[in-house]
Amino acid sequence: MTRRVAVVAGGHAKFGKRYDATMRELCAEAYKPIYDEGITQDKIDASVLSYAASQFTGQGAGSALIADYLGLADKPHLRVESACTTGTASLRAAWGMVASGLYDVMLVLGVEQMNRVSSARATELMAQAGDMRWEYPFGISFPAFYALMASRYMHEYNLPHEVLSMIAVKSHHYGAQNPKAHLPREVSLEEANNAVPICRPLNLYDCSLITDGAAAVVIAAEDRVKEFTDEPMWIKGIGAGASEMMIQDRSSLTSIPGAKRAAKAAYKMAGLEPKDIDMAEVHDCFTIAELIAYEDLGFAEPGKGREIVENKENYHDGRIPVNVDGGLKSKGHPLGATGVSMTYEILNQMRGTAQNPSRQIDDVQYGLAHNVGQSGQFVNIFIFERGW
Amino acid sequence: MSEKELYLGYATDKVVTPFFRKFLEALEQEKLMKSVCPNCGTEFLPPRQHCQKCLSETELKEFTEREAKLYSYVIVDFPPESLASRAPYVVAIGEFPSGLRLTAHITNLTSMPEVGMPLKLAFDRVDEKKITYKWLV
Ligand SMILES: [Zn+2]
Numbered sequence: 001m002t003r004r005v006a007v008v009a010g011g012h013a014k015f016g017k018r019y020d021a022t023m024r025e026l027c028a029e030a031y032k033p034i035y036d037e038g039i040t041q042d043k044i045d046a047s048v049l050s051y052a053a054s055q056f057t058g059q060g061a062g063s064a065l066i067a068d069y070l071g072l073a074d075k076p077h078l079r080v081e082s083a084c085t086t087g088t089a090s091l092r093a094a095w096g097m098v099a100s101g102l103y104d105v106m107l108v109l110g111v112e113q114m115n116r117v118s119s120a121r122a123t124e125l126m127a128q129a130g131d132m133r134w135e136y137p138f139g140i141s142f143p144a145f146y147a148l149m150a151s152r153y154m155h156e157y158n159l160p161h162e163v164l165s166m167i168a169v170k171s172h173h174y175g176a177q178n179p180k181a182h183l184p185r186e187v188s189l190e191e192a193n194n195a196v197p198i199c200r201p202l203n204l205y206d207c208s209l210i211t212d213g214a215a216a217v218v219i220a221a222e223d224r225v226k227e228f229t230d231e232p233m234w235i236k237g238i239g240a241g242a243s244e245m246m247i248q249d250r251s252s253l254t255s256i257p258g259a260k261r262a263a264k265a266a267y268k269m270a271g272l273e274p275k276d277i278d279m280a281e282v283h284d285c286f287t288i289a290e291l292i293a294y295e296d297l298g299f300a301e302p303g304k305g306r307e308i309v310e311n312k313e314n315y316h317d318g319r320i321p322v323n324v325d326g327g328l329k330s331k332g333h334p335l336g337a338t339g340v341s342m343t344y345e346i347l348n349q350m351r352g353t354a355q356n357p358s359r360q361i362d363d364v365q366y367g368l369a370h371n372v373g374q375s376g377q378f379v380n381i382f383i384f385e386r387g388w
Numbered sequence: 389m390s391e392k393e394l395y396l397g398y399a400t401d402k403v404v405t406p407f408f409r410k411f412l413e414a415l416e417q418e419k420l421m422k423s424v425c426p427n428c429g430t431e432f433l434p435p436r437q438h439c440q441k442c443l444s445e446t447e448l449k450e451f452t453e454r455e456a457k458l459y460s461y462v463i464v465d466f467p468p469e470s471l472a473s474r475a476p477y478v479v480a481i482g483e484f485p486s487g488l489r490l491t492a493h494i495t496n497l498t499s500m501p502e503v504g505m506p507l508k509l510a511f512d513r514v515d516e517k518k519i520t521y522k523w524l525v
Contacts, residue, residue: 118469119466120466120467120468120469120472121469123466123467123468123469124468124469124470126468127399127468127470132401132403133396133401133403133408133434134396134434134491135491136397136399136401137395137396137397137398137399137400137401137520138397138398138399138479138491138492138493139398139399139464139467139468139470139471139474139475139477139479140462140464140479140491141464141466141467141468143466144462144464144479147462147463147464148460148461148462148479148481149460151460151461151462151503152459152460152503155460155503155504196465197463197465197466198465198466199462199463199464199465199466200462200463200465201462202462246491247481247491248459248481248489248490248491249489253459253460
């Protein structure tokens with residue numbers, strides 16, 4: 001029998017081009033607010049480091065470095081890697097260890113440092129997450145995989161690019177109100193729709209950022225939660241899914257099959273339906289990914305995700321607010337930190353502590369995090385419940 | 389190794405197993421090989437040494453279809469470092485009448501690609517060591 005597990009605290013480093021820091025300082029910045037709330041090292045049984053890509057830093061044995069830097073060298077630690085889902089994969093691993101009774105209190109730290117290399121080099125390193133034998137030789141970059149989905153989606157549903165740009169406009173609107181965001185500035189629809197092409201049909205404003213950053217949360221078993229907070233956020237549902245390695249082998253490019261499977265599992269475990277969700281953090285590594293997420297999560301029927309966009313139902317005061325922290329697009333996408341940052345944002349929205357009232361969602365009971373790795377090979381979906 | 393080096397595509401993972409080498413040597417003769425599982429009959433394109441269903445060792449057989457339809461495409465304007473000199477280039481997934489698919493560059497486009505347009509499979513030598521299959525419109 002498993003124990004219930006709650007997120008009891010969170011911390012978040014400033015996302016951006018952090019030439020002033022390495023992964024150790026970024027992790028300290030994310031853990032410090034948690035420490036200040038009283039969750040000192042002695043209260044933590046073990047930690048998980050979410051660190052997706054050591055090839056950007058050259059630093060091996062990352063979890064040992066970070067545990068030591070944070071004064072946790074005498075506590076068990078491990079590193080998880082699952083591409084862009086590393087953050088929620090870490091949370092899933094930690095949940096299992098706490099739910100099973102192995103540990104009571106765990107620190108989940110997500111970090112990535114991506115700007116030590118040029119953007120051409122970063123693009124190269126991320127392309128190597130495609131199939132090295134059959135995809136890499138043809139120069140299929142990370143945005144190229146999503147552009148293949150976008151071309152197909154635009155064809156099947158007659159979608160104009162402008163709808164994708166409307167998603168970017170929303171992301172930047174909220175990123176501009178998030179002091180932790182990498183690129184906190186508004187963009188106009190015209191600017192977003194006519195930006196320089198990256199992987200056509202996707203342009204600069206369809207693509208998430210190459211970001212340095214860290215985020216942290218602490219989870220605790222139900223019998224220990226009260227020691228840390230009166231405002232716990234319960235982990236109510238977890239769903240994970242997977243899809244084919246090569247993008248050409250997918251039965252559909254207008255949906256991520258693994259995301260649909262993950263959503264089904266998460267809703268089932270939580271005993272909830274899409275209409276019960278009050279807010280979502282979705283994996284908008286590209287604008288097309290956010291549109292597809294609406295459909296894979298059941299917020300819209302296949303091909304109808306654009307209605308959410310065109311009716312602004314995805315704004316903070318809309319039917320289903322999505323990424324009102326700026327998302328991967330404006331807040332940034334430090335791979336290992338992203339899933340942890342989503343969790344942090346939902347915790348703050350539930351607590352009414354989104355840094356700026358203009359992006360505070362009213363009365364969040366259930367929040368959903370949708371975290372996708374590479375082009376859909378990995379998916380984790382978490383449903384959280386307000387515990388007060 | 390005395391045999392000459394042979395790699396696939398434009399950017400290259402220089403790990404060539406004996407199985408993959410056979411594929412490349414056939415490709416040099418302008419033959420595209422699929423693999424067929426002798427145990428369960430499943431076909432794979434591109435080939436894989438082990439059957440995905442029953443893990444048997446597959447056999448390479450010539451794949452003879454040449455006409456395909458464009459399933460999806462991307463025009464890569466900002467390339468990975470390793471393909472910097474070729475950008476912009478068009479990557480296309482083509483679907484053959486059998487339902488098998490192949491991912492390669494379209495090298496002779498003069499206007500924007502369109503999903504559903506006909507593609508024809510062709511072969512090319514990229515440089516002294518690299519060969520590839522490609523799409524023509
Ligand atoms: Zn077989």
